Amino acid sequence: xxxxxxxxxxxxxxxxxxxxxxxxxxxxxxxxxxxxxxxxxxxxxxxxxxxxxxxxxxxxxxxxxxxxxxxxxxxxxxxxxxxxxxxxxxxxxxxxxxxxxxxxxxxxxxxxxxxxxxxxxxxxxxxxxxxxxxxxxxxxxxxxxxxxxxxxxxxxxxxxxxxxxxxxxxxxxxxxxxxxxxxxxxxxxxxxxxxxxxxxxxxxx
Numbered sequence: 701x702x703x704x705x706x707x708x709x710x711x712x713x714x715x716x717x718x719x720x721x722x723x724x725x726x727x728x729x730x731x732x733x734x735x736x737x738x739x740x741x742x743x744x745x746x747x748x749x750x751x752x753x754x755x756x757x758x759x760x761x762x763x764x765x766x767x768x769x770x771x772x773x774x775x776x777x778x779x780x781x782x783x784x785x786x787x788x789x790x791x792x793x794x795x796x797x798x799x800x801x802x803x804x805x806x807x808x809x810x811x812x813x814x815x816x817x818x819x820x821x822x823x824x825x826x827x828x829x830x831x832x833x834x835x836x837x838x839x840x841x842x843x844x845x846x847x848x849x850x851x852x853x854x855x856x857x858x859x860x861x862x863x864x865x866x867x868x869x870x871x872x873x874x875x876x877x878x879x880x881x882x883x884x885x886x887x888x889x890x891x892x893x894x895x896x897x898x899x900x901x902x903x904x905x
Contacts, residue, residue, distance in 0.1 A: 701851055704827070704865020705841060708792065711860040716784075717833055717884055723782045724804060724833070724891060727752050730779050731771050733806055739764035746811040752779045753801040755898050757820065765820050767801060767898050781895070788829065789895050792862055795826045797902070799895040807837065807877045807890040815846060815873040818863070818896065826897035827864030833857050834890040836881040842871040857882045 712720065733748040742761035751757060755767040756778045770777055781802045789799050805813070818828050832855040839861070842850040848871065855861070863870060877890045885891065 701841070702843060702865070702867035702870050704863070705867035705870070706792070706862040706864070707853060708860040708862070710856070710858045711788075711792075712831070712858040714858070717858050720784060720831070720833060720893075721884060721891070723784060724893070727779045727782075727804065731774070731776070733804075734771075734773050737761050745813075746807075747813055748806045748808070748811075750778075750804050751801060752804065753781045753799065754778070755801045757801060757803050757896070767820065785831075785893065785895060788831070788860070792860065793827050793829055793895075794864070795897065797823070797826060797897055799826075799829070800898045801896045803892075803894040803896065805892040805894070807835075807874065807892070809877070809879050809888060811874075811889075812876060813874040815840065815842065815850075815871045817869050817871055818894075819869060821896055821898045822900050823897045824868055826901070827862050827868060829895040830861040830863075831893040832859045832861075832890065833893070834882050834885040835888060836878040837890050837892075838875040838878070840873055840875055841867070844869060844871075846871050854878075857884050 731750045735744045736759040759765045837855045839855045840850040840852045842848040
């Protein structure tokens with residue numbers, strides 16, 4: 701395992717998980733889930749997503765992977781990142797700047813996310829902080845090359861992961877979501893919240 705990778709089991713207890721889901725539902729009412737597509741092929745992701753924060757990550761055939769300040773379907777600015785998630789960042793990120801994006805992924809039955817690197821951000825010195833809510837998921841993390849050996853962890857609701865330091869650009873992904881392993885969400889599935897810093901740190905922050 702690369703230095704800088706941290707796994708915080710059950711960081712959020714049950715009551716705080718419920719509060720987070722309520723916050724997410726409020727975001728979805730303003731910024732609904734959509735299905736991104738792959739840059740070259742236009743093939744749809746199996747994961748649905750949206751964002752909150754000043755910037756949001758998206759992908760489509762026309763523009764590829766990128767960040768922008770508005771929802772690709774509604775054209776409206778993304779909602780603000782909730783204070784509870786900003787407090788999480790302050791507690792675990794060990795980084796002087798604030799996150800600018802929170803990617804919200806929803807994994808329905810059968811959804812997964814292939815091995816990838818979070819490399820579209822300018823400020824890769826800042827960590828990526830991830831929260832799991834809902835059904836268990838089989839997560840893998842490897843090295844800096846796609847073919848490096850992988851470690852697998854079953855992420856449970858309330859768990860937090862941190863990809864920082866050497867692990868910031870490690871390959872990682874979701875192999876499988878184990879349906880029915882949590883009763884947190886009204887519908888079965890998993891929500892993943894990923895806090896990221898995108899632009900270079902301004903020393904004035």
